[in-house]
Amino acid sequence: MYRVWNFLTNYSLLLIFGAVTALIWANVDPHSYHEIVHLKLWEDAPIGSLHDGHRTLTLHYLINDVLMAFFFAIAAKEVWEAIILKNGSLRGKKAATPLFATAGGMLGPIAVYLGMAFFIWPDTYTDVQNGWAIPTATDIAFSYLVGRLVFGAGHPAVRFLLLLAIADDAAGLIILAIFYPSGDLAPQWLLLSLGAAIAVFVLANWLPRYLDRGNQDRPVSTWMRAKVGFWPYLIAGAASWYGFQEAGIHPALGLLPIVPTIPHADRAFGIFSEAEQYLTDLLNHIEHALKHPVEVILFFFGLLNAGVEFSSISEPTWLVLGGLLIGKPVGILIFGILGAHVLRLGLPRGMRTIDLLVIGCVAAIGFTVSLFVASVAFPGGAVQDAAKMGALFSFAAAIISVIAGKVCRVSKQEL
Secondary structure, three states, rough: OOOOHHHHHHHHHHHHHHHHHHHHHHHHHHHHHHHHOOEEEOOOOOOOOOEEOOOEHHHHHHHHHHHHHHHHHHHHHHHHHHHHHEEEEEEEHHHHHHHHHHHHHHHHHHHHHHHHHHHHHHHHHHHHOOOOOOHHHHHHHHHHHHHHHHHHOOHHHHHHHOOOOOHHHHHHHHHHOOOOOOOOOHHHHHHHHHHHHHHHHHHHHHHHHHHHHOOOHHHHHHHHHHHHHHHHHHHHHHHHHHHHHOOOOHHOOOOOHHHHOOOOOOOOOOOOHHHHHHHHOOHHHHHHHHHHHHHHHHHHHHHHOOOOOHHOHHHHHHHHHHHHHHHHHHHHHHHHHHHHHOOOOOOOOOOOOOHHHHHHHHHOOOHHHHHHEEEEEEEEOOHHHHHHHHHHOOOOOHHHHHHHHHHHHOOOOOO
């Protein structure tokens, strides 16, 4: 069925190690830590942070803006398969109530974050308001692990949580693209990304299949897979990434237009599914090839983004925590009830309405994506550090989820 531990070891344990190392380092010797984070690798580079009319490639930019594109490509792959493939988890009526709950799981945190900022700390409202999207995130891997601990692997609420988390990731990618540009917008550069996606789809995907029509041996497609492989998509991905950078949209999302162009399986088995390791389509092959590189990338992401001093805890910390720990559960509960009962879309068999509240508590673990959004929502400094601390402290949602499960009398169901 599902092997969450494999996913955690592949993508999350090194991330945690990097984050813990960064916390210790930043609190023991903050000067040397920040020197490494902002280490300049290339002055007057074609890629990098834009300032004074030229770009500088720093270690932080290399990790956050260039290499993290592969992490978001893997997330986009899961979302794409969930939407487009037969038996995809976000297709049909079965996804309707989780999608409503996802909307609540995003609007609730935004309302709490901005509400707390406006009514409790009005003097700092203008300084912190841009961080409204930080508590909308849900860390799929850790939330799924905690969900299994609270509900048991066989409980329908775990499947509900997984659908919600995937939809949350999809919405998060859209928010990053629209509301957090990396510079002055120049949308004409998106034509480069669009052109790269269309060109690679036609030349490397559609044309070989067209030439093989009526021939079960598929010689052209086989030759393309054996001799050319992923290279056309890598080249198109580089062009698309550059288009995003020049367009002023966060370049870490630059590979997203290329993911749908890659030949994929005929059906989805679901994220964490052991069956996916046996699929031989190019999309899954690329994901498997990226597994270990992304593991290392996430270590450096944690190392370069989680290094905040404990003295930086301030209003943004509590705003992010309030949005996650209060806004998520309340929003998911209200919108879940709206979808399930008011609109009569229903809940999965064996799942109670009160389980929505517990799911909301589990989904309040923001961590990875919350850290990323905090790094783009605020410039480096005290506000960003305080917001990142809130993302790190969101692990408290795991303890709250276990308590909520006991209080709500969740009956664990194992496979």
